[in-house]
Amino acid sequence: MSEQNRIYEFGKKIDGDATMKALLGGKGANLAEMARIGLPVPPGFTITTEVCIEFRKNNERLPNDVLDQVKTAIKNVEAQQGKRFGDLENPLLFSVRSGARESMPGMMDTILNLGLNDQSVQGLARRTNNPRFAYDCYRRFIQMYGDVVMGVRAHDDHEEEPFDRVLRQLKNEVKAINDVDLTAEQLQQLIERYKVLVEKTVGMEFPQDVHQQLEGAIGAVFKSWNNERAVIYRRKYNIPSEWGTAVNIQSMVFGNMGNNCATGVAFTRNPANGQREFYGEYLINAQGEDVVAGIRTPQPISALHKDMPSVFEQLVTVCKTLEDHFKDMQDFEFTVEQDKLYMLQTRHGKRTGLAAVRIAVEMVEEGRIAKEDAIRRIPADSISSLLVPVFDEQEKKGLKKLATGLPAGPGAACGKIYFSAKVAEEVHAAGEKVILCRIETSPEDIRGMLTAEGILTSRGGVSSHAALVARQMGKVCVCGAGSLHIDYTSKTIQVEGVVIKEGDYVSIDGTTGEVFAGKVATVPSEVNRVLSNEMSVEASYIYRLFATVMQWADDFRQLGIWTNADTPKQAQEAFQLGAEGIGLCRTEHMFFEDDRIDFMRKMILAPTTEDRIEALNCLKPLQRGDFEGLFREMKGLPVTIRLLDPPLHEFLPNIEEALATLSQKFTIPIEWIKTRVQALHEQNPMLGHRGCRLGMTYPEMTMMQASAIFEAMIQVMDEGIDVAVEVMIPLVAFTGELSGQIALIEAAAEKVMKEKGKVLTYKVGTMLELPRAALIADKIAEKAEFFSFGTNDLTQTTLGMSRDDSGTFLPDYIAQEVIERNPFASIDIEGVGQIMEIAVTKAKKVRPDIKLGICGEHGGDPDSIKFCHKLGLSYVSCAPNRIPVAKIAAAQAALDLNKQGQKN
């Protein structure tokens, strides 16, 4: 191959192979590979992705050497096919298709039947003795080429496509119902009208020169790399625009020459559930596009057994060949031309989470792949779909979709809608299933959220309060559904003319972000059914798959997987799923339960230190009880308890009447309460009096919490259960804060030990969640026995971006490609990652064995977990239902790092 090879042939001569996806795209590389392993691939060639990049840089012009190499390649194909490109009697026709490194189905343009013109179509008619076929090919070609290359198309969604309009009009005139009803003559008429349409629209004739046709088609495919839907798709799936697409030019084979022809798509296994069965569909006498277009209903692949038994047998063999060779479930396209099978494409098949797990495990058991490959192959995020209920897809179809918000808490939920947490609680107590709907949620809503099936908000991103709490609770949540107009006064949602009233049924899908009016049945997850002892053969089998994958992940991963758990119930769930410790217990969440919020409020409103201590003394036994519960569930695994973090005003009600109630209950003058509420008001609470700043100004709070921890520890140890406590100090920016709080914790420990006559061991460490803390991590490491990166706050401060307020501009930023992904969902590696690296380097210099973790929301995000692995953290801590995801991501990170370079 020449130095500047732009063209890779497949056919008799095969230049490429499956490893060359970056250069040839997935389709081109696999066409070459299929040809290599002897599968029947119509000959052709691939123009490389490098040419695409050059084309874009070169003002959308093809380099000359490319055209030269194209001509040579065409000659080679002509020789193999015994036809000539542009020949009037026996024309060689091509399909021209895009093919990027990663499959982007339907996103870019395709042109079939290229090489026909007014004269050669007659030759084709003569040669095939099938004028209808020939004219149908030509009219399809004009239609595709006119649309894709010449821009004859509708310019908004409401307009009818111009070619469709002309076709529809002709069919009306001749009273044809389907396209196939048109005769050869009528098709000729259609061709004439198409050509007029083209000339009228773009002011030039439809090109008759086949080389000009080809050049236009290649350019159009390259341009389609940047069409709107492709850009949107890339953004969604994080595909870099610098990759570019290849162009595959392949000699046409025809599934539409008669009833001994067919075309189809198939999977080597069932992509929905992963079962090992030949799965797919086909159409007799059709071209590939017809299968996708949905005009005729395809047959299930099993029917081919009857229609074309020999082809069917061949296909079954192809399946085995493909899987033996590609070592993965394949999704392939085929065409049968006059009883002869041709393979047009193969690729790794997309599959559901369940199928991914099943196929991976079974392929290991079949000896096709190693466990490492199985783990690498399961998208970490997809495993969570095994753990959450999903909608019954059939029922879902009939419903009115109201909006699509952000998928903030996976799973499907259905219930009556209520707009107040309090009412939601009452209705739930009366036995109803509830969807709690709020513009945005606040800590006051937590009890309502606990009782709801799902949570729906119109404001806030995937890291908003609603989303964070929902994920922590394992609740279904759709947030930031901005098109919903939620009105608390009238207790309605208005959206696009529809009005949903309080008590109406709404169904939300927290995996997709969809919001539906009405009731949809949900299907519980098999894994959860087994965990809840509801056995069935199918569920047991799936549970075994799940458990197998978890075991393999455990074998490979190096990162510890801990959990964020605030209650014994969450701890129990996490323990069942294999959490190795609690990395974050947010003690403040405990303060919202039951009556204790009132003691909390009393404490906050206390006019003197003595009053405050009195209120704290009421809270202490409750806190101690909470801690005991956690310790019992975790059975000696480390439990990291973070001291009080949020600003105090979050605990106070902000409604006049609630203040009056408080005033009565504690006989505190309402004026004092109001003054105190006003004094606690902050312009920017996120940057205000919170975290260890509370413990610094109210040392008695730290003392109370520390004492409760140590007393609980002794109680549970007395029950014969091991306890490992790590006390975590939040929002440290200065070493003086750390030493001040450590001194209080040590004093509390000493006091408890003296009272109880026991010796306790425990660790004290800190959240690392402010840039300043990262910058002085060496000094902090002198005092702290562990750090846990609080990446939510660290992201907010490093980017100067509030997670609650970024909803107004983040979508624009993502659309404008200023940032790739929501930095609250996946760590901003360039910025936040850099400062984490500074912190890790500095800390390890001082204390090489320091335990480093992460307990922000990012602890459950696969990409972030991989980054944490590279960073050398000891563990990630995530919500209980993210543990399986985290395990797989951690295993993948370990495998990737061991085998750098194998990945493209």
Place this chain on the structure above:
Amino acid sequence: MSEQNRIYEFGKKIDGDATMKALLGGKGANLAEMARIGLPVPPGFTITTEVCIEFRKNNERLPNDVLDQVKTAIKNVEAQQGKRFGDLENPLLFSVRSGARESMPGMMDTILNLGLNDQSVQGLARRTNNPRFAYDCYRRFIQMYGDVVMGVRAHDDHEEEPFDRVLRQLKNEVKAINDVDLTAEQLQQLIERYKVLVEKTVGMEFPQDVHQQLEGAIGAVFKSWNNERAVIYRRKYNIPSEWGTAVNIQSMVFGNMGNNCATGVAFTRNPANGQREFYGEYLINAQGEDVVAGIRTPQPISALHKDMPSVFEQLVTVCKTLEDHFKDMQDFEFTVEQDKLYMLQTRHGKRTGLAAVRIAVEMVEEGRIAKEDAIRRIPADSISSLLVPVFDEQEKKGLKKLATGLPAGPGAACGKIYFSAKVAEEVHAAGEKVILCRIETSPEDIRGMLTAEGILTSRGGVSSHAALVARQMGKVCVCGAGSLHIDYTSKTIQVEGVVIKEGDYVSIDGTTGEVFAGKVATVPSEVNRVLSNEMSVEASYIYRLFATVMQWADDFRQLGIWTNADTPKQAQEAFQLGAEGIGLCRTEHMFFEDDRIDFMRKMILAPTTEDRIEALNCLKPLQRGDFEGLFREMKGLPVTIRLLDPPLHEFLPNIEEALATLSQKFTIPIEWIKTRVQALHEQNPMLGHRGCRLGMTYPEMTMMQASAIFEAMIQVMDEGIDVAVEVMIPLVAFTGELSGQIALIEAAAEKVMKEKGKVLTYKVGTMLELPRAALIADKIAEKAEFFSFGTNDLTQTTLGMSRDDSGTFLPDYIAQEVIERNPFASIDIEGVGQIMEIAVTKAKKVRPDIKLGICGEHGGDPDSIKFCHKLGLSYVSCAPNRIPVAKIAAAQAALDLNKQGQKN
């Protein structure tokens, strides 16, 4: 001197000198130095500061070798004085005084007449033939020693000192009015009662062993290093606690042996105004403490010319000797014992800002010091006192002080108090002088602030909105006066039982933070009088001093001094004071003036992009006019214009009726306005939709501002005035923001150039105010032609601390020594400084000639300016009235860095 020398003698043998202040303290080093240059210093010795540190570490016990060396030193003094310590007939008495590296006047304890006991007092009486003197010495000794060493003292402020009580009772009994009326016999009686008091209070007799006395006194002085007032003083003046104090033990000389004795304190020049005159006061027949105690009124030093002509002549010579030797104005203590002059202390005299300038300049003119020394010696901050009005000190004395807040905008102001910006404006229009009093201010108050003489708030720190705006306007401001209870409803301030009503006179001192009830005359600054062409000989002379100092500062400094100016008036003031450019024009401040706020509101409320553009088109000519004004004033110096920065809701009123008015004015439905206000509401506006995030979502805003800039540029250039524009993009975190905004600015420039047929040159750069931006400074430098550190925001985000909300805990942090200084007043070098350094290093790697500035409030803080110099920034930008301060600080930084090591 031995290896472990703890004791440095002065007298015949002189171990120390003036350079040894770190080891001997200021007093000890200068006593040695005075002895060296032949001044009459009573012999004695100094125990080093190292011993103090050791004493603290050693559980407050003196090391044994110290006591041994003390004994040797005593022997040497005895030999020189011909007296013996502890001798019953001819006792050697000592004074024992503290002496730290930097003077901490009155902060630590002193003991005089040590070495007396029941027997030696009789010897002293016999030997001096003055029993009254002897017994007076002894009772003073018991009183001081009992208080300082034995702890016989009052334990709260309301209690009478026990020794004072006993003395008062005795004086009552014997009907004596003054202490001097007591006879020798009565003093003997007093001594007996004092000894009983001591024994009763501490349960042990007053020590008779002189070595025990001395050891106790030394320990007490060391302990006094950590007494409360010393700790508070150190905190205020940033004196490290690790320095420790020395102890000076000096043979007593007596100013109280008769009328040929005296004691006094004097300055070699006038410390109030710097005039070269012998200045001070003295008392005949008194001990040093009497001058300070204020029981007798001292005589001005000029009277000594008559009382003791020869001593006066000697003192005049001493002044010259001291200044010739120490090269600075000296503050010294002397005692005359029986017509013989003794020098007890000398130190560089504290002085006002004016005196500092005058003395420095005149000493250069006298040839005593170099210009460099003059610049080094003027505390940079003090120069600002020459520019602001001050209270008439006499009038101030008579007034009721209501509170002390934070000194947030220097100068003195007096006016009638009003609680609403609107009312303040109206009253001002009616010709009244107004003090605007708010709990805290918001952008809505800006017009009221402009018309007020001064601004007073009860909440917010030195970087609160009130403080920032006041300093920018050059207004007097006291903020965060938390003890004031401001009630908008009753329009009153309540504080400690006093009620101030609307319209009452209040006077505030923004240099000290004091708030007074009533009217105090203010004295305008001489420099401003000259700048305003109000000439007088005195003012002209002072202006010349000021200008001389500014010239020298310009000669030495390397940092550029730019200004933050939002209006032509501010630009003019800054230009007069020598600003070399505008480093920050906050365009948003322009939007609050006159009617334009309404256009701004219309723009914000616009339902569509078209409506928004329409409102922006109304704003554009106004903005253009503002920019023209700035360009004209700056006459070709660079003008850095920052695009709109604050979140939009800051421009909207938040009062229901104001919304209704808006609704009427623009015929926009009130519901829409309310919806919009709600939509713009943010949880943490500091981290919200602001800065370039506005320009990214509303590109038309950037276009409008950029067009206004370029059109103004052409207009002013057409007038024959040079214009240098730097467009600054705020709050950049991502390179995509920068390139997006740059593209808009370039498009606007091209459009204007095309329209006007001109070619414009300008720079585009960015604020660097987020940690993420600092971390990717290399990438930002690829696109930005300059950076300006916005250290206010950078501090908020790096520390995760809102300047508006930190008032609740920052004072505690400073008190607990978690941080040394308010990080919003002086750069937090460890954290924010570190990230600035990262940014500078990265940026210079990519663009070595990049222009780097700072335009946060820190640009006017001397310590921060010195840090910026070290960091290699190109310029600092500060409020106009801080320019002189900044120039001196910059010159000092340059001198310090050239002469590292000369400073201790």
